[in-house]
Amino acid sequence: MSVPQTRTTARTSRRALASVAAAALIAGGALGSGYLPAATPALAQALPQSPIAAPEHPPGSFANIVDKVKPGVVSVKVKLDDSASSDDEDGPSGQQGQNLQNVPPQLREFFKRFGQNGPNGGPPGMQPQHQGPRGAVGSGFIISADGYVVTNNHVVDHAKTVQVTLDDGRTLDAKVIGKDSKTDIALLKIKDSGSYPYVQFGKAAPRVGDWVVAIGNPFGLGGTVTAGIVSARGRDIGAGPYDDFLQIDAPINKGNSGGPTFNVNGEVVGVNTAIASPSGGSVGLAFAIPAETVQAVVDQLKTDGKVARGYLGVQVQPVTQDIAEGLGMAKPKGALIDHAEDGTPAAKAGLKSGDVIESVNGNPINDAKELSRKIAGLKPGAKVEIAYLRGGK
Template identity: 45%
Template sequence: MMRTLRHLSLWMLLAGTLLAWQSAMARELPDFTELVEEAAPGVVNISTTRMVESRNPFQGFGNEEIPEIFRHFFGDRFPMPPGQAPGRPQERQSLGSGFIISNDGYIMTNAHVVDGADEILVRLNDRRELAAELVGSDERTDVAVLKVDASDLPTLRLGDSDDLRVGEWVAAIGSPFGFDHSVTAGIVSAIDRTLPRDAYVPFIQTDVAINPGNSGGPLFNLDGEVVGINSQIFTRSGGFMGLSFAIPINVAMDVADQLRDGGEVRRGWLGVMIQPVSRDLAESFGMDEPRGALIADIDPEGPAAEGGLQAGDVILAVDGARVHDSSTLPRLIGRTAPGSDVELELMRDGERQTLELTLGDWPDSGSAAAGESRDSQQARLGISVVELDATERERLGIEGGVRIAEVDPTGAAAAAGLQPGDILVSIDHRAVTSASQLVSLVSELPADRAVPVRLYRDGRSLFVALRLAGD
């Protein structure tokens, strides 16, 4: 009997300890209920409609490219799908999210949510549906501002994305797959992420579940403040895989303010072509660590040339903000207003120096991130390049080739997957021997047809397909 009582007491003690542990764990986990109740009214669902011209699914194919079975039954005349006729407009719809930033009807979302839309409809939390007007959008940061005709709307509180720390809890509200006001939560996985085609956004990486329809929705900190706009995910399946990316609200609001004030976004321009600083290059420049942005070339008509910058300078800081690597410089320069004076800290001939110059206005025909070539053919390709030295060519066993210094995130090269640091060896089966010869090759490339590009990346040779848009 005593043994039974001792066993019972032991089990009761263990059960009590387990309950206490569970209670302590519950207290440690965040409670998002108040956040959602307060913020949900300021989050909206966005649906868009655009009219596209229907086309025969075999339009544009040569006879030799059409499957034999279709040519056997239809010859050279192929029917349109049921209910469609060539040239008849077809309605396409898409869904996204957004949030209200002013009580007089201004709404923020992603540019890709409303891209090409003929009609934009905003559905509020109280189920009202309002037609929206596109105030402006910026493709480079993927930010758009809408306006609805309403007043006294509920707004969200904006936080400071610069205060975010890796590991802190965040939550998202949006409309994944059209399920309005769905809430998901997670932590900040990383900050200042640079994605291949987005040179101007220091993305917030999270593990918050984001799916189609969440785009444009707000990312909150535990204080219920918006710290980002959920923009994209990394996925191999088409669905969420634990890697989500948000535009910092500080970046987004700078863009939104410019769109509201003038309908366009102006960015500072330096006029240089840059490349990463490797460990060996850092040592050769007398630096104790590989950081900063190495100037590979300078636009002779740009602000950098006028201000005294030289090829071979390594930019270490802009107005006191550290340039961690070459991807940091475009963001620091791009977010500074044209005409502003900036102080650059740089390494030149093994010595630290400071230089002050005035930024120009981003040229309409610009090509690459912080350094642009004004040559129209390189702009057409969307890259800037630097020559290889004899040592690099001997190491790779090639006679020609050029190194890609920068890639325009909206250009054809970025779409094909080319990256800064890649060594371009051939294009359309023709060897690339120099930067000037590349210009001639690009001018002869066909539009709207994929051509093979051979390059070296991380010591390995690979091919990618490049397709230039029509002029």
Template identity: 45%
Template sequence: MQRITRQLSLWLMLVVAAFAVQSAQARDLPDFTELVKQAAPGVVNISTTQEVQRRSMGPWGGQGQQDVPEIFRHFFGDQIPFGPRGGGNGGGTEERHSLGSGFIISQDGYIMTNAHVVDGADKIVVRLNDRRELKAKLVGEDKKTDVALLKVDAKDLPTLNIGDSDDLEVGEWVAAIGSPFGFDHSVTAGIVSAIDRTLPTDAYVPFIQTDVAINPGNSGGPLFNLDGKVVGINSQIFTRSGGFMGLSFAIPINVAMDIADQLKATGHVSRGWLGVVIQPVSRDLAESFGLKNQRGALIADVADDSPAAKAGLKAGDVILAVDGEEVDQSSKLPRLIGKVSPGETVKLDVLRNGKQMTQKVTVGDWPEEALQQASDDGAQDPQTRLGVAVRDLSDDELGRLGLDHGVRIVQVDPTGAAAEAGIQSGDIIVSLDQKPVESATQLAKAIEGVTQDRAVPVRLYRDGHSLFVALRLGKAE
């Protein structure tokens, strides 16, 4: 009996200890109640109305929801048509409504949200926490960073405290307040999963990645740290289903506030521009350019009459730093240059032909035009060691393409060195190992001259743009 009593006592002690550990762990978890009480009044619901041509297709252009590809996606609310105007089969117009979120940044009525929430809207209505509905006007938007600034006619509005997104650390607790699927002031929480993320179509935003549950309607809403300060604007999710899958992305508030200040002052955004096409430095490219590790932004092309061209930058240069700040990956360069005011001069640390140099560049203003060119086809002698067949380009072809020299690839051996490097049929080889290629004969001689089994940089022209690949040739026979 005593033995049973001792065992029971031991078991009870273990249970009590387990509960004590759980209670301690629970006490260590963050409590968001005070944050929500203080911040909720400054978060708003945004609804928009847009008049569009009536059509019979579904919201995905005729595709079912299950057919939507795996994408990074802006996540504003479902757009629903109301009341076709004009009648007829497929004629007239209809109203499309969408929902999003935003937050108040000044007592006199300035509100921040995402540009895609209000893009193309004919009418914008802001609903406050006290259920007031106010018409808003669009002060300005910047689609490159997905930031928009609205203004409502009101005074003494509750505002949110703006934090410093540069102080965020991975693993830090954060919370979001927004209107997913129209459910006002929904609160979700999680941690910062990563910082300084680059998404495929957003070169100017170093996104904050979180695992905070975000869904359609959260767009434009604030992301808070534990101090109740706004550190980001919820903007995108990565999804296969159209809903939350654990990968959410927010625009850092430091980036957003800079944009908002410019929109408030001038109605538009000015950002620095170099006029270069860049690409990442792969391991093989790093070796071919004499870099000890993968870093920097490789210039694949320089636009005519651009700030980079005027400063003497060339294709094949690797930009390693901007005003002393290291470019550890190519995606960082547009951000560093983009935040420089047009007309200012920056110092670039550049690697050229294996030697490091400093180049001063007066940054220009971003032009809206993009470079575009075309392509052609044909045939000539195969370069067996490279694994391609090429042909010379006529003066007319070079003129149409805007090139001074190069040879066109018309066939690629799928097992050859060129295919392994990513070279494709239709590409134009402009240079090999930093030397211009002016004819098929010259290319053959240049390949013969590469006697070592090493990576050499090859500059290509493809679909109107230049890029470099690292080509590793086998030993010459």
């Protein structure tokens, strides 16, 4: 596996430290460390001025939360250009047709992307008799009063035209500002000027067991609300190099792609992007991109229209129990360097084959995937400290 690269000046101590300057890798979208500025109040009537207190017991109703945030959720309809393959009609474009060999065996057969439903985006059994150009449908949410909209890359990839339908029934043209296939995030902008209701990202990551509410456009039925809990965090389903999904059990289906998952404060904590299902419908296994990742990507897409990621220039592998014992480690953790590419920041810093990277900027690294995500989240040129184990020291 190739991971983000760094320039380092090695220093020896009990845990050697490396000062690293991340080099640039342009990836067609943006994953930076910045965050969107706080939006100006434009949902005064739709969003609370102060957070709704999270209940100690299951809420009797989610109606108050839905009333506040639903105006900021949109349906997305796309007409595909001629470059879209036939697979794009029922799978994700941009990531559709991916090799699923990296998907865990228990999910491989049932792994589904959702958000594209064939001609005109209509659900099966509800297609018009005379069908027009092939299209896709999905969901999204407005993040600023001037009409920036977040959705999935696989909803708008190969888009010839994009329209969004607001909660009040208006259908407006939108343009794609930027997209990132590696995290499956896209940023749109409504073309008509105006002040639009919007929602905000959560300030804290949800815990496993927290209540969540999903709103979207399943099977073309816009404004659909479902509820559930966060079932797990940090899921790697083989969808991309930076997988770090929330698993939720709120029922979501085709057409929910790109829609928001809210916490009980009415804040976006995730973007719905994939389901595992034997039938194509919800069986309680849904995956959402965490808000922290989405904010970082959106920030760069809004500024540059693409993602620039840091990289180290090393091939790494997990630290197994046997490897940990051989290196005198108390438990398996970190990322073992197989090889440092010549001329890369890692090589210049003195990192070598056999080193085990244990932390980045003081944050522990549990495995190789986490190292990839941490370094990719750095801006090119950033200086970082890497702690690594070499020869038991």
